Amino acid sequence: MLSLFLPASCAQILVTCAYKSLCQQALLSGNDVVLQCDHLQAYWYFSSFQGEAPFLVSSLPNIKKLPGGSLQLNKPQPSQTGLYRCEDNNTALVVEYEIDFQDVTMLHITHKGLGQNPLQNQSLSLGRKEIIFTHWEPWQDCNRCGVPGERKRLGYCYIQESLENPVPCWLYLGDEKLWSSRLQPEMQVEACLVPCNHSKEIIQPFFTFDISKLGQSTSNMQLTCPLASIYR
Incomplete structure (x- = not known):
């Protein structure tokens, strides 16, 4: 049996930008990210740099709009590099981001x-x-x-x-x-090598993942840490 002990808090980077501004950001693919847009009735549009027209991101399976209006991208891929535009319910610009999801496998x-x-x-x-x-x-x-x-x-x-x-x-x-x-x-x-500062230490709960049977058909196995992030 294999047991993996992982921290219960999910690490994801929050990208912010000033109101009605355009911000550029490079990030790594495969790591969760949230694009901030503080508007309860936000509409998010995406367009790549391949000449396609902007479209609502609700059609992308790994993207979800959060209750406050921000956009969460789960394991974004290099193909999702492009312009993310947040508009209010009157089609007025709230904020927009040009994001380059650089290939983590490279x-x-x-x-x-x-x-x-x-x-x-x-x-x-x-x-x-x-x-x-x-x-x-x-x-x-x-x-x-x-x-x-x-x-x-x-x-x-x-x-x-x-x-x-x-x-x-x-x-x-x-x-x-x-x-x-x-x-x-x-x-x-x-x-x-750094000294310990116990006043800043945070005790976090842990999940335990138990796997009773490992595959026997291959000699290679890859373990992933579902709540980890390269940004911390």
């Missing part, structure tokens, strides 16, 4: 303690002197305290033209038929 992982290096900047041959680079997020908390542990940070693929603001790679490329091994997100890991 994640380039390095460990500083092993002398592994992240991806280097690279030029892109589209005629506008573009540079592909990794935009790094801050280091996340150490996963243990009082003993040696590890921490990670996520990096997203961005493209920048000379004198222009950088843009997440697949928002920039749109329907451009281009492939490069440099067009991938990153994760960097390093060792850490």
Whole structure:
């Protein structure tokens, strides 16, 4: 029998944007996310960058509108990269997001303690002197305290033209038929040692998943953590 003990709280990232504004964000596919829209009668529309007309997202099985108006995406895929527009019941804009769901299966992982290096900047041959680079997020908390542990940070693929603001790679490329091994997100890991701060510790309940029979037809098995998130 195999038992998995998992925290009961579900981790998902909340993306926010100012009222009537357009915000760009790069995220990783396969990890739950909520796009904020504070309007009880919100209508969400989606359009990719393949030239299709915007349509109500109620037709997508892994997307759900929350009671307060925000939009929850369960394990979004790279194909769901595009524009998410929230309107009120009078078709007036509340907020809109351009989201690049970068392929988590292409994640380039390095460990500083092993002398592994992240991806280097690279030029892109589209005629506008573009540079592909990794935009790094801050280091996340150490996963243990009082003993040696590890921490990670996520990096997203961005493209920048000379004198222009950088843009997440697949928002920039749109329907451009281009492939490069440099067009991938990153994760960097390093060792850490931090003291314990018991005043900030949170005790969470745990679920137990019991599996009494494991498949015998294959030699490989994949275990998933259904309540986990790469963002923490």
